[in-house]
Amino acid sequence: MTQLPGLLDIEAIRKDFPLLDRVVHDGKKIVYLDNAATSQKPRQVLDALNEYYEQHNANVHRGVHVLAEEATALYEGARDKVAAFINAPSRNEVIFTKNASESLNLVANMLGWADEPYRVDRETEIAITEMEHHSNIVPWQLLSQRTGAKLKWFGLTDDGRLDLSNIEEVITEKTKIVSFTLVSNIMGTVNPTEAIVRRAQEVGALVLIDASQAAPHMPLDVQALGADFVAFTGHKMCGPTGIGVLWGRQELLEDLPPFLGGGEMIETVSMHSSTYAPAPHKFEAGTPPIAQAVGLGAAVDYLTAIGMDKIAAHEHAITEYAIKRLSEVPDLRIIGPTTAEDRGAAISFVLGDIHPHDVGQVLDEQGIAVRVGHHCARPVCLRYGIPATTRASFYLYSSPAEVDALIDGLEHVRNFFG
Template sequence: MKYVDVEKIKKDFPILNVKPHGKKLIYLDNAATTQKPISVIKAMDRYYEELNANVYRSPHYLSALSTQAYEEARERVKKFINAKTEESIIFTRNTTESINFIAYTWGMKYINEGDEIILTIAEHHSNILPWQMVAEAKKAKLKYVYLDDDFRLSMKDFKEKMSDKVKLIAIQHMSNVLGIINPVEEITHIAHKYGAKVLIDGAQSVPHMPVDVQKIDCDFFAFSGHKMLGPMGIGVLYIKEDLLKEVPPFLRGGEMIDEVYEDYSTFAPSPLKFEAGTPNIEGAYVLISAIDYIEKIGLTNIYKHEGELLEYGLQKMKELDFVKLYGPKDAKERGGLISFNVEGVHPHDVATILDEEGIAVRSGHHCCQPLMRYLGVPATVRASFYLYNDFEDIDALVEGLKKVRKWFK
């Protein structure tokens, strides 16, 4: 069944007409950032041509338009992830800032000496370093959950490491290296039984599958606009409504105040209390167009389309006896990306040769050095798919890998 009309979609992305080294561009680095459809590009122009002004602070026409657009973006995001209230939607720069936000505010206030923070060995550095900081500052302990024999998160290990000492579980929804989709709803249910909070890194899940934060019941959820067809520099932090008063401000300055006196200040209610200074108004406005584009196609359709690409890609690459694959063998248990290595060839060399064929992939540790050490490799190559990729792109990747083999045989 055809879930996505890729031929039609490709026409919406001007950058796909670029010819790297005179070759057709095959963009397979979507886990790092996605390309932008013309509707998103035009939305950026429209913001600066028609409604550029600072929000909230002035009664004039442009400021009113800009404020309305900014708050419409918040409402749009609320519906997109099924948050209960708009006040729970905080705009940040990206997923990394959203996670640091919670580490420096809730983490530094509520995690104390002897408390435990649970992470997984597959976390992105952005969901490790902030908690290392909190653990060091507050004399708390970090505990890691490892993987089973098929690269999936070991729920047995997770359950064994849960205790009344655990105050936070910080976990990715989908791995940016292995593609594993973690059972976050089950994890949250278990965590809450122990009184622990749950923060979910949704950078890799939100662009590719339906996400319902109320169903998951997580306490914090973070994601980025640029990984879902939106612009750089706009991210989202979801804070469950019953925690909004508990979380202190991250940054302090303009607009987030109620009253300022010489020696103390009071703060505005959420979300204003969490968005000091001039926010990325145009980024939030343009994010609406990205969400519109995604929802027009349908996240379920995107997920199924990527599943077909993944299944096809895994099968094709398994036929290459010089390629080692990482991640669950069953395509139904993972998202649309494949990490691999070519026998005897450094990942950077693989990526460089593929680039000469017009194929854009990522090579390196993917900001997951603990995972690389766990896998026993310094780096991998990663091909990650999105709604504008098709079977021909995977065929080109496979042929490119055969050329890599010839170079180093």
């Protein structure tokens, strides 16, 4: 077995993930390399979900019976865990949503309905980047269409980095919000937050960071980032689906209007008007994702016990090894950075003139699970003149042997298509 510096005890960690023992396609043990889409779940998270439903299931906040009080304590306890995980100044700055997409839409809608000085209108501008996931493009297009605000974006360099050469033209005195990904989901690029945040603060613009591909893989400190909002999702970081997070600065959450109306987010209601509860509940209308929040809390416990610094070091070693091995494959072109410097663990590539969907299908027959398509980042594919890519993405349980299996699988693909 290949030994790399900085690896976790992969054998011990993999024992926590039942699905990684699954066999598919004539007894082949699955090689799961689709972690940028969703991660697998450890037994600790599965057990927490089962225990919640078996022992504590009830609605939260309003009930006075024992189950309601237990469910509320577990739900709010998960908020405490997430706040500590991202170094939030206050637990009340952590809003639970159903995913990162909802978190991003929440901010876009708040700004569309806000009063000055936050309101986005036809006299203002919105800044994003060409490497964004569609979830951080479409909400801003919708807001631009509704309000008349001008949408602007940073382009990409040939090697998959943000082109900040025109930063003063993209982020101007008219800019109200700058929204960008911390780590690209298609190219793995880790973006230079400091320069973007500094320029946004110079002109008084708010900053929203999509940390969906960062929170599972590296330490995430919202105070150190300097942003006003940070969004991420639970299912990519060992948690269940149906739970996301929006962190926002307390004073902003107090000033901005709610996006969704309903139960729990209110203070008083009459037939003429309503007043709203303080954050975070102002932004959590209706029955929240209770079990999912409990599961996310268990995932935070799991990742914290291992250590995010150690997880980042492990993935860096795996990514560096994968780039090296992929460079040995004839006719293979990596889309994005070709070194492990300032790079996450998602690697997209094209293999000669073989369509990525064909690559993915033949790999699947070998038990290797990768992602194919434009990965909800079609502007990136357009920028580099390709219809789609094959993406292999790694996590804390990924091993050098799985990288080797991918390389062997690609050789089989090349032979298959002659």
